[in-house]
Amino acid sequence: xxxxxxxxxxxxxxxxxxxxxxxxxxxxxxxxxxxxxxxxxxxxxxxxxxxxxxxxxxxxxxxxxxxxxxxxxxxxx
Amino acid sequence: xxxxxxxxxxxxxxxxxxxxxxxxxxxxxxxxxxxxxxxxxxxxxxxxxxxxxxxxxxxxxxxxxxxxxxxxxxxxxxxxxxxxxxxxxxxxxxxxxxxxxxxxxxxxxxxxxxxxxxxxxxxxxxxxxxxxxxxxxxxxxxxxxxxxxxxxxxxxxxxxxxxxxxxxxxxxxxxxxxxxxxxxxxxxxxxxxxxxxxxxxxxxxxxxxxxxxxxxxxxxxxxxxxxxxxxxxxxxxxxxxxxxxxxxxxxxxxxxxxxxxxxxxxxxxxxxxxxxxxxxx
Numbered sequence: 001x002x003x004x005x006x007x008x009x010x011x012x013x014x015x016x017x018x019x020x021x022x023x024x025x026x027x028x029x030x031x032x033x034x035x036x037x038x039x040x041x042x043x044x045x046x047x048x049x050x051x052x053x054x055x056x057x058x059x060x061x062x063x064x065x066x067x068x069x070x071x072x073x074x075x076x077x
Numbered sequence: 078x079x080x081x082x083x084x085x086x087x088x089x090x091x092x093x094x095x096x097x098x099x100x101x102x103x104x105x106x107x108x109x110x111x112x113x114x115x116x117x118x119x120x121x122x123x124x125x126x127x128x129x130x131x132x133x134x135x136x137x138x139x140x141x142x143x144x145x146x147x148x149x150x151x152x153x154x155x156x157x158x159x160x161x162x163x164x165x166x167x168x169x170x171x172x173x174x175x176x177x178x179x180x181x182x183x184x185x186x187x188x189x190x191x192x193x194x195x196x197x198x199x200x201x202x203x204x205x206x207x208x209x210x211x212x213x214x215x216x217x218x219x220x221x222x223x224x225x226x227x228x229x230x231x232x233x234x235x236x237x238x239x240x241x242x243x244x245x246x247x248x249x250x251x252x253x254x255x256x257x258x259x260x261x262x263x264x265x266x267x268x269x270x271x272x273x274x275x276x277x278x279x280x281x282x283x284x285x286x287x288x289x290x291x292x293x294x295x296x297x298x299x300x301x302x303x304x305x306x307x308x309x310x311x312x313x314x315x316x317x318x319x320x321x322x323x324x325x326x327x328x329x330x331x332x333x334x335x336x337x338x339x340x341x342x343x344x345x346x347x348x349x350x351x352x353x354x355x356x357x358x
Contacts, residue, residue, distance in 0.1 A: 008169045012104050017163065020150050
């Protein structure tokens with residue numbers, strides 16, 4: 001990732017970023033598919049809430065949690 | 078044409094852009110907000126910071142340009158498909174620090190290696206994050222420790238939180254590594270279980286604990302210590318309020334509970350108190 005262009009977003013833009021990725025936030029605060037709100041997005045650590053959303057990689061399929069252990073794992077890929 | 082060239086073409090309709098090394102996406106809810114300098118007053122969704130080669134894209138402004146909005150959305154999706162990460166600023170900053178830490182020869186990484194294959198995998202991962210936290214605490218004064226610890230607890234539960242507390246208090250290198258070096262693997266693992274699982278050696282007082290909770294925990298620790306033949310355990314408190322509550326609990330403690338509280342460490346500036354509770358024969 002080091003040699004790639006960094007694309008970042010402000011936390012205020014989180015909802016808009018999710019919209020861009022064709023995702024919504026369901027009534028319980030979890031990120032779900034815009035096309036099917038019953039289908040929650042899954043990360044390697046299970047479902048992900050909006051406030052845990054730290055980003056995305058590879059075709060919007062892999063969601064990244066914003067906590068230290070998740071980013072520690074990511075830093076080693 | 079690659080995604081970056083496509084983006085440049087769109088942006089250059091309004092701006093002169095040279096190199097781009099960073100793209101930041103923001104959403105300025107109030108365009109009159111003076112802090113929202115990323116978008117200009119001409120309703121332009123793009124702002125280029127040439128000095129830092131940084132392109133800002135304001136999604137709020139883009140909403141006024143449906144066609145452009147759609148194009149930018151497709152370009153960003155393409156960029157992710159090509160392997161670029163799309164990261165929240167704070168996560169991106171933390172990831173950069175983690176890359177630096179991974180490349181460094183930090184002594185904390187050496188401490189961590191001792192526990193590789195010796196403690197449960199999940200504990201090891203919690204410890205790895207905790208040692209990174211130690212490394213930033215060493216360099217920076219203003220660190221939101223609780224936020225990082227919450228992340229560790231979220232991933233590894235209260236056990237992970239306890240590992241983080243033990244690690245930031247120095248127990249892993251000062252206590253557990255010497256035991257690992259001096260005893261058999263089996264003995265070490267039994268002791269580790271005592272320290273991490275039964276929390277026999279430490280009581281970390283947090284702000285939600287009232288006096289009765291602390292007394293109850295102290296009595297519980299004394300029971301565990303006696304059961305496993307330990308001679309003492311430690312109470313850690315941070316912050317004025319917690320220290321005051323601990324001091325109130327320990328006043329007259331020896332007479333009532335038959336254990337001697339001895340102040341081991343007191344840092345008034347950083348408001349840290351460590352008390353050793355010595356069990357009588």
